[in-house]
Amino acid sequence: SPPKILITRAVFPEVVERLARHFDVESNQDDAEWSPAELAARLQGKAGVLTTGSVRIDAALLAACPDLRICANMAVGYNNFDLPAMTARGVQATNTPDVLTETTADFGFALLMAAARRITESEHYLRAGRWKRWRYDMFAGAEVHGSTLGILGMGRIGQGIARRGAHGFGMDVVYHNRSRLAPALEAECKARYVDKDELLRTADHLMLVLPYTPGSRHAIGAAEIARMKPGATLVNIARGGIVDDAALAVALRERRIAAAGLDVFEGEPQVNPALLACENVVLTPHIASATVATRRAMAQLAADNLIAFFEQNRALTPVNQVVVATK
Numbered sequence: 031s032p033p034k035i036l037i038t039r040a041v042f043p044e045v046v047e048r049l050a051r052h053f054d055v056e057s058n059q060d061d062a063e064w065s066p067a068e069l070a071a072r073l074q075g076k077a078g079v080l081t082t083g084s085v086r087i088d089a090a091l092l093a094a095c096p097d098l099r100i101c102a103n104m105a106v107g108y109n110n111f112d113l114p115a116m117t118a119r120g121v122q123a124t125n126t127p128d129v130l131t132e133t134t135a136d137f138g139f140a141l142l143m144a145a146a147r148r149i150t151e152s153e154h155y156l157r158a159g160r161w162k163r164w165r166y167d168m169f170a171g172a173e174v175h176g177s178t179l180g181i182l183g184m185g186r187i188g189q190g191i192a193r194r195g196a197h198g199f200g201m202d203v204v205y206h207n208r209s210r211l212a213p214a215l216e217a218e219c220k221a222r223y224v225d226k227d228e229l230l231r232t233a234d235h236l237m238l239v240l241p242y243t244p245g246s247r248h249a250i251g252a253a254e255i256a257r258m259k260p261g262a263t264l265v266n267i268a269r270g271g272i273v274d275d276a277a278l279a280v281a282l283r284e285r286r287i288a289a290a291g292l293d294v295f296e297g298e299p300q301v302n303p304a305l306l307a308c309e310n311v312v313l314t315p316h317i318a319s320a321t322v323a324t325r326r327a328m329a330q331l332a333a334d335n336l337i338a339f340f341e342q343n344r345a346l347t348p349v350n351q352v353v354v355a356t357k
């Protein structure tokens with residue numbers, strides 16, 4: 031009989047139908063909210079799971095679900111997985127890289143533009159009926175073209191943002207990352223490697239695109255914000271928790287930096303009320319990869335990983351190395 035699979039959240043119907051041609055599938059097309067106990071109960075006997083970044087797969091859950099062999103995340107980030115626990119139990123983990131790179135880079139730029147040019151702040155003003163006369167300094171923001179773009183984290187998405195900045199907006203691009211890009215890639219992105227301190231001090235706009243790890247928690251806190259330019263914009267399309275949201279709210283309120291654009295939050299979907307009270311921040315609900323085409327491609331890649339794992343003993347985009355048992 032085919033392996034049993036659980037799909038933890040609602041997903042494109044054609045993906046459920048496709049998986050049902052390969053597996054015995056239990057899905058959650060009503061998108062019910064499952065407690066950890068209910069998730070564990072539904073995972074009993076399941077060999078694979080297709081899930082999203084909003085569902086935590088931790089050591090306790092893995093211990094309660096000994097039949098589980100693969101967790102396919104419909105996201106490029108996978109900090110919802112306890113990866114060491116998965117590897118220790120021989121559970122394969124996969125993500126969805128590449129298919130969302132350019133779409134997510136587009137959104138990073140959208141947030142940068144919206145924050146620097148005060149688009150949502152001015153729209154709220156207009157909708158509230160407060161626009162009575164034009165004024166020379168009304169919603170005057172920061173220049174984007176020709177400015178210095180700082181990028182923290184230079185994976186595929188960071189490189190997409192660098193290309194947009196350098197080639198599309200004539201920006202001077204500086205970046206910091208655990209490792210330097212190969213010289214040819216640096217040249218193509220027109221990006222210059224700097225240390226973190228120089229990045230903070232020189233960026234007119236700082237874009238965060240690094241994965242969340244215990245080491246990147248509060249990579250941008252009060253001390254880092256204090257080193258940024260007073261007119262700077264901070265954009266976080268990476269993960270909540272990389273920025274100290276409370277410290278950022280204080281800095282925004284006191285205009286120590288000009289503006290921010292945030293797609294991810296500490297403790298999301300809760301958003302720090304101090305951020306909600308700031309006018310100079312653009313807030314979006316974790317939608318950087320949300321185009322119809324890209325979300326479809328992400329779901330299909332997650333499904334492809336499950337199919338390849340069970341039918342060819344080989345996940346397509348693994349994020350850990352496990353010994354795959356051939357049955």
Ligand code: GLV
Nearest residue numbers: 104105106107319
């Ligand atoms: C979204 O946040 C993702 O990691 O794909």
Ligand code: GLV
Nearest residue numbers: 185186187188241
């Ligand atoms: C991951 O961090 C990526 O940029 O694809």
